Amino acid sequence: MPVTDVTTDPEALTLTLTAEFAAPVERLWDAFTEPAQLERFWGPPGWPARFPTFDLSVGGRAVYYMTSPRGEKSYGSWEFLEIDRPRSFTVLDNFANEDGAPLEGMPTMRVVFTFEPTETGSRMVNVTHFASADALQQVVDFGAVEGSTMAINQLDRVLAGLREYAQGKGTQTEILDDTHVRITRLIEGPIDLVWRAHQEPELLQKWMLGPDGWRMSVCEVDPSVGGRYRYEWEPVDGAPGEPFGFDGATLLSEPPRRAVTTEHMTGTDYPSTLNDLTLEEEDGATLITVLIEYPDSQTRDMVLATGMTDGMEASYARLEGVLAGV
Incomplete structure (x- = not known):
């Protein structure tokens, strides 16, 4: 540092x-x-x-x-x-x-x-x-x-420069303190397209899937401040795992650079996290930064132990392919 x-x-x-x-x-x-x-x-x-x-x-x-x-x-x-x-x-x-x-x-x-x-x-x-x-x-x-x-x-x-700093490193996870984790990933593509890919259901359902063998069965998004969203995933073709989903609300929206949402695991009494998405573009590449605020260090460690970083990397790699075809 x-x-x-x-x-x-x-x-x-x-x-x-x-x-x-x-x-x-x-x-x-x-x-x-x-x-x-x-x-x-x-x-x-x-x-x-x-x-x-x-x-x-x-x-x-x-x-x-x-x-x-x-x-x-x-x-x-x-x-x-x-x-x-x-x-x-x-x-x-x-x-x-x-x-x-x-x-x-x-x-x-x-x-x-x-x-x-x-x-x-x-x-x-x-x-x-x-x-x-x-x-x-x-x-x-x-x-x-x-x-x-x-x-x-x-x-x-x-x-x-963003390319030298992040290119080829994949999805990086940094623990900042007891309740904050920062995730970064460089995406080949302009900021406007990366923003759309985080806001439009028809694009979200093509890339936000985690590991292979899953599909997003529900994708409802109102990206306006105060609007709510709901995502649900389910395994396909005999892949292991049980269906699950997240829901939340948009607290802040500053297109095409920043969106802050809450995130709650649907059907549970787990506390919500705060997800702060920011985008910055340089030379045709966009750095995605997600700052996640957890209620406590125990929740933070539990979520990280699920393999979240690997799942996000699979999704972001898929995103680059989606953007290439838009």
Whole structure:
């Protein structure tokens, strides 16, 4: 993981994050100063960022917001104080309202981003300066250390490019914490088609089948926010297993990039999971990321032990064939 150290210093009133990357300083600079790239990693998993305003000039401002799986938005703003391309920039960082104005009762921070070359690539040192120890503790309590670490640890795939990062690796499963699992798979195909394949029943029934020997017997989908879905599968041609299904509702829909749904095993009292699907395209390939939130680590481990990753890989491999024929 890129982040190598996060240190808080109540005496110096600083929070320092250090990360190492296998990319030159100029490439790292671009990732932090071009909004389209910054949006791909700045928000931690489950809270992707958008930068509707970004004026990289002394006195210029950037306004961003992050959206939770349930649709809550958290806003922030930067005012650029110093810019030394491609070595560093300094901003005043504020928690903000939807207009970008600072929130009362929340600290204002001076943040220095420094980029320096190393023998293997580059290093970023991010130092956040606070006005008081209380302000530092307030931000730490807010989850800044964990959130920043998870966000910056997503930067490798942006720097490398999606094909180099994910091609040929198949379906990858990462345990992020006790209740969150992230699944990624690169698909050959444009984002619009991959989105349709997750929303349209006639396409879903062609690929979302898991291992060979199963068919999707029920596929009812209302992809609008508040709409419900129901999937059912059954074995065919004597394949082993019993029919089962899932049902749930759509909580968030941002075509063609993000959809958040609940997922419940039909006919059981098992708790629902929260499935956060995001898509990003680069050079005709689309990275599928599914962030799954489980109620507890026991449920997480039980589901992973079913061979879920292998079943998803079989489905995603089938999806690429379906997209080739659309």
